[in-house]
Amino acid sequence: MKKVMILSALLLSTSAFADERAEIMANPCAVCHGTNGQVENSAFMPLAGMSAETFVKTMLDFRTGERDSTLMRGLALAYSDDEIAAMGKYFESLEVGGEQ
Amino acid sequence: MISRRDFLGMALTAGAAGLLPLNAHAATGKVVVIGGGVGGATFAKYMKMKAPQIEVTIIEQNPIYIRPYGSSEVLNGHIDMSDLEVSYDALRIKYGVNVVIDKAVGLDADKRIVTTASGANFPYDRLVVSPGIELLYERLDGYSREIAETKAPSGWIPGSQTALLRDQIKNMRQGGTFLIVAPPNPYRCPPGPYERGALVAEWMQKYNPTGKVIITDPKNDFVTGPDMRLGWNRMYGYNVPEDLQAGMPTLKQHSEAGMIDWIREVDGGRPLSIDAAKMQVETEQGFIKADVINVVPPMKAGKIATTFGLTDQSGWCPVDPYTFESKLVANIHVLGDSASASPLPKSGFAANNEAKVAAYAIINLFAGRPVEEPSWENTCYALAGKDYGFMVIGVYGMRDGKIANLPRPGFQTLDVSETKHRLAAVYQQAWMKSFTEDSFA
Numbered sequence: 234m235k236k237v238m239i240l241s242a243l244l245l246s247t248s249a250f251a252d253e254r255a256e257i258m259a260n261p262c263a264v265c266h267g268t269n270g271q272v273e274n275s276a277f278m279p280l281a282g283m284s285a286e287t288f289v290k291t292m293l294d295f296r297t298g299e300r301d302s303t304l305m306r307g308l309a310l311a312y313s314d315d316e317i318a319a320m321g322k323y324f325e326s327l328e329v330g331g332e333q
Numbered sequence: 334m335i336s337r338r339d340f341l342g343m344a345l346t347a348g349a350a351g352l353l354p355l356n357a358h359a360a361t362g363k364v365v366v367i368g369g370g371v372g373g374a375t376f377a378k379y380m381k382m383k384a385p386q387i388e389v390t391i392i393e394q395n396p397i398y399i400r401p402y403g404s405s406e407v408l409n410g411h412i413d414m415s416d417l418e419v420s421y422d423a424l425r426i427k428y429g430v431n432v433v434i435d436k437a438v439g440l441d442a443d444k445r446i447v448t449t450a451s452g453a454n455f456p457y458d459r460l461v462v463s464p465g466i467e468l469l470y471e472r473l474d475g476y477s478r479e480i481a482e483t484k485a486p487s488g489w490i491p492g493s494q495t496a497l498l499r500d501q502i503k504n505m506r507q508g509g510t511f512l513i514v515a516p517p518n519p520y521r522c523p524p525g526p527y528e529r530g531a532l533v534a535e536w537m538q539k540y541n542p543t544g545k546v547i548i549t550d551p552k553n554d555f556v557t558g559p560d561m562r563l564g565w566n567r568m569y570g571y572n573v574p575e576d577l578q579a580g581m582p583t584l585k586q587h588s589e590a591g592m593i594d595w596i597r598e599v600d601g602g603r604p605l606s607i608d609a610a611k612m613q614v615e616t617e618q619g620f621i622k623a624d625v626i627n628v629v630p631p632m633k634a635g636k637i638a639t640t641f642g643l644t645d646q647s648g649w650c651p652v653d654p655y656t657f658e659s660k661l662v663a664n665i666h667v668l669g670d671s672a673s674a675s676p677l678p679k680s681g682f683a684a685n686n687e688a689k690v691a692a693y694a695i696i697n698l699f700a701g702r703p704v705e706e707p708s709w710e711n712t713c714y715a716l717a718g719k720d721y722g723f724m725v726i727g728v729y730g731m732r733d734g735k736i737a738n739l740p741r742p743g744f745q746t747l748d749v750s751e752t753k754h755r756l757a758a759v760y761q762q763a764w765m766k767s768f769t770e771d772s773f774a
Contacts, residue, residue: 253693253705260379260689261710263771264682265764268382273770276763303745303757304712307726311741 255319282329285321292317360699362458367437369393371681372463372669375688375772381428384696390431402681403765404491405529408499409536423774440641463668464635472631474606484609485626501625508543509624514604515550516629521670521679523556524715531717534569534592548595549616551603564717569593582748634671649673654736655704656694666691676738682711714761722757
């Protein structure tokens with residue numbers, strides 16, 4: 234229950250970051266998840282168009298270990314809740330696929 | 334964050350140079366990039382994606398990029414030399430980057446003009462220099478570029494030396510010794526020499542089971558050290574030194590000498606000289622005779638960075654972390670291995686991320702806007718065998734005006750399952766593809 238509340242609070246809060254800051258934080262993800270989150274590679278999850286809610290929940294689950302991972306736990310621990318929320322909004326805003 | 338005062342200062346500088354456009358949102362300008370490696374290519378691609386109106390020219394000597402990352406997999410036949418080739422077509426066709434195959438030779442930093450070997454002039458508003466590394470062959474007594482190209486290859490910049498090394502390993506006598514001379518810090522691809530040793534040992538298990546890999550080292554540890562040593566212990570009969578066993582899961586005890594031996598600095602591993610005629614390397618603990626010798630020599634910033642006055646006494650290029658602009662020459666940005674951006678490592682991943690940060694920063698500078706706070710990661714995979722991988726997990730941000738390593742576990746725990754190692758090896762292969770695409774395609 235507590236987690237649900239945190240999640241909602243994160244998603245409802247107006248972004249603590251400028252759009253460009255969110256994009257700059259999200260740019261390293263492209264190395265595995267594809268430019269603009271549009272990877273064409275079955276090993277990694279495309280992030281483009283993922284709902285912010287799913288992104289945030291997944292990252293928080295990686296962080297607590299609720300969801301198993303190789304390196305995502307380490308990444309999730311390095312970013313703040315606000316930063317994760319901002320990246321979630323950014324990826325949600327991207328087109329799912331299309332011309333990369 | 335850059336303070337308002339800093340920003341006003343930058344805006345004034347930009348304005349005085351005639352760069353501040355009337356409409357702050359319409360960033361225009363001309364950018365020349367020297368070097369079409371990961372740093373230069375990623376920069377050009379992201380620059381054109383974000384601001385297609387900016388003219389971007391890459392000056393690169395080779396028509397095809399030969400990727401260094403993953404190139405040790407040529408040595409054990411996982412891949413061929415041709416698998417290292419990366420085309421510039423996407424940069425040209427998809428993003429409209431002007432890719433010029435030529436060699437930058439001269440700079441007029443006041444007039445902002447780069448000249449090339451063919452005699453062409455390239456004026457710029459901002460110059461990006463991303464030339465990778467220069468190998469300092471002569472730093473090891475008895476070693477030279479000529480010896481590297483004929484007798485004892487380095488292959489740290491991939492190319493004909495990589496192919497020569499592969500052939501030497503393949504043709505080595507049964508029971509022969511493959512010797513790797515590891516470099517001092519800092520160097521390109523920190524886990525690289527040790528991964529190379531592991532991959533060759535794995536190949537030997539099948540094709541030269543009495544062969545041996547020796548790594549002689551001027552250092553006492555390396556990035557991914559515990560993970561790599563655990564892999565060596567499990568697969569190649571390596572006994573982890575007692576003082577390095579803390580925190581490790583149960584280790585195998587091997588009664589006989591294994592296939593891999595790693596001689597640290599404390600054990601006299603520092604290399605002193607090479608005698609290529611006798612095929613031996615002198616170290617502080619004595620002479621090591623070998624059948625194939627692979628030297629990873631000390632290195633510094635790519636030569637053009639030195640020629641252009643961008644390096645300091647360390648041999649690397651000091652830069653502003655917000656923009657990667659050189660601290661020594663204005664309007665020139667240095668990316669990738671050449672830049673001093675510690676704690677960011679000299680890795681392809683870091684070069685890719687530095688390039689993105691610099692592209693956004695230059696667009697903002699052109700538009701007269703403040704530069705946004707940067708952010709970087711470094712998540713590299715390394716192998717101890719084709720089904721045994723692990724990784725480095727790095728996240729970096731600005732703290733007190735400096736690039737800081739943000740708190741997080743930097744590696745997986747050492748007791749992960751076999752499945753996890755296999756998964757990391759799968760991800761390593763997928764990463765090669767997705768990373769190359771994000772940088773070049």
